[in-house]
Amino acid sequence: MSTKDYLEKDYYAVLGVPKSATADDIKKAYRKLARQYHPDANQGSTETEAKFKEVSEAYDVLSDGKRRKEYDEARTLFGSGLGGYAGAPGASRGGFPFDLGDLFGGTGQQGAGDRIGDIFGGLFNRGGGASRTTGTTRARRGQDVESEVTLSFTEAVEGATVSLRLTSSSACTACAGTGAKAGTTPRVCPTCEGTGAASRNLGNFAFSEPCRDCKGRGLLVDDPCPVCEGSGRGKSTRTIQARIPAGVGDGQRIRLKGKGAPGENGGPAGDLYVQIHVKPHAVFGRSGENLTITVPVTFTEAALGAEIKVPILKGMPVTLRIPEGTPNGRTFRVRGRGVPRKDGTKGDLLATVEVLVPQRLDDKARGALEDFRDATAGGDPRAELIQQARSE
Structure with missing residues (x-):
């Protein structure tokens, strides 16, 4: 993706949130759109698959505080796109009377040029700016990888270490990533002199973009590797052990930094994004950080009060005191027996x-209940309800 394309994408519009949206607003918007456009829910639809990738790309940037700040700074600097800078030098529209490629080079003293280079290095390479030295191959960040995992209810609450089989792009084993035949x-x-970047003339200024001849690699291959056809990349399958933190919820997407595809030429590894699916539990439910359970009690326990045993997710049951006169549907809170929080x-x-x-009922139980009915006979408990219904 070129710098121009990146700056012209409005990630806030993609997620349907304002620029002032909080992290929670962004997360909620992403979850809603991800469910709507997920490939599993739209089998065979290339349009929804492209939309899902667009939504995921927007969330990757806006959910990361540092990258969101860099993105906002870059769009503010260039007026939320390149179109606003196409005017003549010195025009009121904000035209630049200089070559923007000089800004990205960062060859001058520490100032605006270096600052912009730092911003774009973080946005496009996510690992700092690439080397601009002639003859030096540019370091590249590894690709991000996506995977899915299904956890039991208990594993989601307490955390688990799972094995994930990942397929990603990596250096070709036949040519060690050079792309050249053994x-x-x-x-x-010779076009970019090994920098991997070239300057493209857009009228009143030039813009830096990946070199078209070497496709940003900084190197040309005259005799390509027959395995990777000169790309230097191949498919790699590996199994990793990933630690899923305690308290994850169904549908949550977590990021494992540095667990994605390996980088190229010393570049950092990409990230691994794991979509979480949680199986339901036969006894327990979940409401945010709290676990829920429905506990059956007898009529006499509710009427006279009792101490009952209540199961917890793991461990021995706890004792819960039910006061006399407890109505059906009343909820009691057992503190500290729910979902772990980040603070421990x-x-x-x-x-x-x-x-x-x-x-x-046998005869004895029926007789006892009839005696209870006679002993508590009084006014109609529904009289007030009927009266209220008539008054409306």
Whole structure:
């Protein structure tokens, strides 16, 4: 992707959020759009697949505080695109009476040129600016890799180490990443003199972009490797052990820094993005940082009060005191028995009681209930309800 393309993309518009959106607003917008355009939900649709990639690209930048700041600075500097700078030098529209390629070179004293170079180096290479020295091959950051993993409910709450089989682009093993046939070596690109960047004339100024002859590599291959056809890259499959942090939720997308594809020519590795799927539990549910459970109690336990045993996710059950006169559906809080938080504390267990109504009664139990009915006979408990309904 060229610098021009990057600056003209409005990632806020892609996610449908304002520039002032908070991190939570951006996350919510991404999750909604990711579910809508995910390839699994739109089998065979190239249009939704492209939209999903566009949404993911926008989220990758805006969810990272540092990269979002760099992106905002770059768009502010260039007026949210290149079109606003096409005027004549010195014009009120903001035209530049100089070659912008000089800014990106960073060859002068520390100032605007170096600052812009730092911004674009962080945006486009995510690992700092590439070397501009003649004859030096540019370092490249490895590709980001996406994967999915399905966890049990308990693994999601407590965290787990999982094995992930990843397929990504890496250096060709036949030519060690040079792209040249065994016994030969690539030569420095005469067009860009090995920098991998060339200046393109856009009218009143020139713009730096990857060299078209060497495609940004800084090297040309006269006798290409038959395995990778001169690209220097090949498909690599590897298995890694990834630690999924405690407390992840279903549908969450986590980033594992440096676990993506290896870099090229000393560049940093890319990142691994893992989409989390969580299997439901037969007993427990989840509400944010709290676990939920429905606990059956008898009529007498609810009416007279009782101490009951309540299971927790792992470990021995805890004792919960039910006061007399507890209504059906009342929720009790067992502190510290929920989902782990980032600060090391835990949420709570929310236990909701469900009063059981006996399905069969023997003569003794029926007689006892009839005695209870006679002893508590009084006014109609629904009289006030009926009166309120009539008054509306």
